[in-house]
Amino acid sequence: VNCCVGDGLRLDIYITNHTLAPASLGFSWQLDADFADRTEAEQGERQQNAPVECFWESDEGQGKLRFDYRHPQLSHATEICFSGAEHMTQKDGTVSFGLQLQPQEPAHCIIEVLPIFCGKRVRPRYGCDAFGASPADVAFEAGVQMTTGNAQVQRVWDRAVSDLASLALLEGEAEERLTPAGGVPKYLALFGRDVLLTGFQAGLFAPALLRGSLRQIAQWNATEYDERFDKEPGRVIHQRELGPLSLLEKNPFLHYYGDYSAPGLFLIDMALDLALTGDKDFFLSMQDKMLATLEWMERDGDSDGDGLYEYATKAGSWGEKNQGWKDSREAILYEDGRLVEDPITLVEIQGCFYAAKQLLGLAFAGIGEERRAADLLAQADRLKRRFNETFWMPDRQYFALALDPAKKIVRTVAADPGQCLAYGIVYEDRAEAVAKRLMSPDIFSGWGIRTLSDRHPAYNPFAYHLGSVWPASNSIIGFGLKRYGFDAHLHRLAKAMFDAAELFDYDRLPEVFGGNARDQRHPHPGIYPDANSPQAWSAGAVILLIHSMLGLIPVAPRQTLIADPDLPEWLPALTLRNVRIGNAQVSLHFQRDASGFTQCEITCQKGELHIYRPPPAEAGADRFGLAMRAVISR
Template sequence: MPDETISILQGSAFVVCDRRGDFRAGRDAAVGLFYRDVRHLSRWELRLNGRELDVLSAKTIEYDEAAFFLVEPTGTIYRNPSLSVIRRREVARGMREEIELQNHGVKTLHLELSFLFGADFADIFEVKDGLSKKGSHYRSQQGDILTLGYRRDDYCRETYLRAPGAFFTEESLTFRLALEPRESWHGLIEVDVAIAAGGPLPKRAHSPDMPASLPQWLAAAPRLETDWHDLKATYRRSIVDLAALRFYPYPTSPASLPAAGLPWFMAVFGRDSLIASYQALPFVPEMARTTLRALAAQQATEMDDMRDAEPGKILHELRLGEMAHFRERPQSPYYGAADSTPLFLIVLDEYERWTGDVETVRELEQSARAAVTWMREHGDADGDSFIEYQTRNPGVGLENQCWKDSWNSIVLPDATMAQPPIATCEIQGYAYDALRRTARLARAVWDDPAYADQLDSDADELQRRFDAAFWLDDLGFYALALDRDKNPVRTLTSNIGHLLWSGIVPEERVGALVTHLCGEQLFTGWGVRTLADGQQAYNPIEYHNGTVWPHDTALIAAGLYRYNRRVEANRLAVGLLDAARHVGFRLPEAFAGYPRRTTEVPVVYPTACSPQAWATGAPLLLLRVLLGLEPTAEGLSVDPFLPDRIGYLALRGVPGRWGAADAVGEHTSR
């Protein structure tokens, strides 16, 4: 089987296959046709007279279509094939496959063209963890439509195969053909899906699950001009991938938002959607509006231990598969994130600063106030001004509820785990920024100066307490976290860079943080490691303990920019943007943390999602940093500071409260 995979996606559906267009799922392989967290086809293999075909070429056509150009195998280099096969595939609430055969020879060919199929209906968590099914499979056929189904109690999923002119067996559909010389044959197979028995979902028109089509989406985004040609390709890839990841998360959803990433996280993740929306604000501001509204619609209103829900909390994850349905994973929506709520407030304020859309801010006022109340009461249960987390569902709830949410991410210098409740440093920075920003909205939009004054007072107190409790004077950086005994976790990580992004760091601490962030222990040459080389727990291929995450590095660059450390911000930006050219101009979820001088090319983390929302948004945030873009009451402020790598950089038609504006920068000797 060819090693390279081809992925296409639209809305809640995606297909991952090999370069023939085939897939056959193993126990933990994320290949197949998926819809809303469930694999509706686990096997789809083309055979010509019982044999596999050879690949000439395979490519994606934007994000929701792919084409595969195949030939019959001859078994020898001395005989050229006389039959070619073209497969064209689209995905949209199912799959549509067109087949074209061309006889280039001088003899009539008698052919059997078969598709071997299967549907295991595996939940995405079952795929990831190699788990077995608990329900029962069934099948039925009416005319030229075969139904493959799965049922477990009140849960049901179905897949429908329609292939006019084919005959079916238990595991295959076959077209029998006689193809004259120079003759072509065309066939069509449609695969529909259902989330209830007997009810195939209607397909939308051939466009994303959004009001704007891809051409409209691209046309609305600013036009990039630069002499760094690789940056042009990276920019376009980011804009296209953001369009691809948009979807309506639930049937009654009032708005769409970006899914977190393919293949494991094609679902709502509050933190991911908010950060990606923040990154994309100067380019596609409507993504922030739809994300804010969708998350507000699912804001928690009551206590629920199973879901780690508390009034005012913004969700972490929304899953629609079998395991969430039967509470074998946290029931959706799941609220096990301590940072999504302050991030909601940050994005709400930043959205208004860019767009001037006060109506949305007024519409979401009560959601914002509820979020602040959550931070004060449930987030800070012990009243020490810090937001702590600890799951109330130890069976399936997340142990760590910060952005580094793997079980072993909050680690002490001796490589043992910090014990909950845990207060990570970057969440305190988010909370500080959220208080400041909400105070601004209270004054400027909600006409409540008393509330604003109280929020500013809370922010002052948080900043004072944070510096006193987290600063490690002997090490020159902030602790990763406070553990259950309020002891600082003295581990050097990238989290300290998020503190610069939030603005909670006093000026006198900035230089020490910058030295660490740009030093060899953290900076690889491509980006900033999640955990520093030299720490006992460091592993360059451990998910959160040594890898490089593009969004993490981009936020750190934005923090350096905030404190006017632009030379260092540019260093991070150029390293990360340079990495993109080695991976098809699409930044993955994470890279391995190897030094650049050792590998010379970035090494992708083994199970990294791609595309992934906040990795896709990272180049956009870096463009904002390079050009020094800031929204003001008077219009778009532009303060470019370009690295030597870039001679000229411009964004034409940056949208905002000013309408559309140009941002232009040229390199000058410094």
């Protein structure tokens, strides 16, 4: 039996009678359709309903069962087509047929499920014997290939790359089709934050995914105000779902904008695309959208004009209360467990917007727009200073989680400030204290960095955002540890992630897993039962962790690749092939020597590309920032 899913479903059933006598086989398929939304199925309660009519027709070894949804506003139907058997019958949704096979006689029966969505029939993407490379598989195979003698890392890497290919939405044109869904089974839709973070994680290794995701997301950037959807000009889409409840506007998710990470990540990814490809034409073609998002930051993102960015939904009860990456209602709590009300000034959003301004400023400088570049870099510097003055808790040597509506610091100790290391907003003399706190036992479980310290009264290792471990967040923090020179911490974190992946089916990091401590009582971190698996940004986390250990930063406008590798003992060697920077392509081999130093060797090169290895720097120094300035000034 072969089963292929994609724009419908196709089932190929191959049967051969390998006995010495004739065989009679009977099949029955009990079928029904209710056209419930995913949310309705999860909650067990219908918010929309209508009669479903069933029609059957058959002729010469073929049959078709059709379910029509008689909703006045939804033109939906499902057709199930059968072929390859005789004497098909149907009664009350049960389709039956039989086969008579002589000795050694084969048979091939086909069942196709064809959705009819808003009146448009969609045929299954895959036909007979379709188990082969999909367009997404081919695109990823043309990207960077990683090989290593560490079997654990190789398995987890291969699974992550395969998952990103399998999650491709296959909508739009060219690279747009590689844009990944959020995850399976709950998030088979376009999620701006998830897509853009995955593009950041995997951009160097799959530049077509990054470019396609930017094209796909940009077409939905808001151009008007609509409070029902938290929609404001320049804002970047958070979620686009096409389920019945969204189409009927019983929720805001047909086009919902209630997220603050997506605008910053959109700008970061635009700068990354230029750094990877050197494609000024594409960058300039998106300039109006980038400028609109920058204008949104200052006009609506900073609603009180204090130089920091705070969120509060305008969509009422159906809007997202929390609009950072931790978007569950209870995610942002005071130190005593009370819920922080909106508006909330979240720590990592300041970092994300800082990186957006800084990287976009460098990008504009790279294409000769010096005035705009200088303005953005000055804005970034002001935000960095304001952030460090406001969020730092001297008595705890750590950053506050947020500011509450009264602009008082929320002293909760959580993982969120770790992302600020990745964005480069942390003062260098504070980076070591932040890194040390992140790796302390109350936050680092041994399997990963928890969302919340286990000393907090609301800590729960199996709560969505109150003590669980998210691979996506861990990968960003890992990038930040590398950025500030804490390679040993990064090695420990990466090993924890790879060890955790081995404990889950198919060597796959799920969306989220438990925050249990890694000890004799807990040989497993714990399963979060409702987690997506696969999840796009969990697959991307694997790629970003490898990327971080190699310290690779592309600067295509300068025909340069910054390489600052530091491999751990447990991963002493690996090879990258087909690394593309601008018009150049290289293969690189990395080898840790007996002294612990990681060598970087070019094994193949096409086109002009310079490898820049920055000089050693003290732990706590922003090594990526120093290296970027050195390359740009050359």
